[in-house]
Amino acid sequence: MSNEKMTWQTFKNQLEKHPERVLQFQYAAGKLVAPSYHITEIKQAPVTSVDCGGKMNAWTEIIVQLWEPEEVQTDRAMIASKAMKIVHLVEQHIDLHPGATVKVEFGNAAFDTRQMYPKEFILDGEQLIVNLQPDATQCKAIDRGDTCGTPVTKDSCTPGGGCC
Helix, strand or coil, X not given: CCCCCCEHHHHHHHHHHXXXXXXXXXXXXXXXXXXXXXXXXXXXXXXXXXXXXXCEEEEEEEEEEEECCCCCCCCCCCEHHHHHHHHHHXXXXXXXXXXXXXXXXXXXXXXXXXXXXXXEEEEECCEXXXXXXXXXXXXHHHHCCCCCCCCCCCCCXXXXXXXX
């Protein structure tokens, strides 16, 4: 699995490349968001942080929020071109950064709401499945070789590890 995060431009390109495909989101192994889902909003979030080594970090995220209504409204998910209509509507109001990291926010009665990364697009028959992977915490200071002021082993930036 690659640590590369999908950009907004890559995400959009995949939707545009397959406009007539049924757009599905897989949030766990074998679990798809209900076909009557809605894209309720698209958010652009600038993030600024300071890690445990004292280095400032900044990036932009674009979060696509999905909602499953309680009542089943359809047995077929939206097609990619309908999702792109929503994207174009949003882009009339917000200049979405093409290099921003994409996250998909989703939850239902059986799955706590969380933000996940699109790992890959899978073509399956008439479907375009966005395979989502959970976010994971990391120690940016350790990843760049900083000791955070403590002796470092690769796993020292864990709870109780003395770094983060």
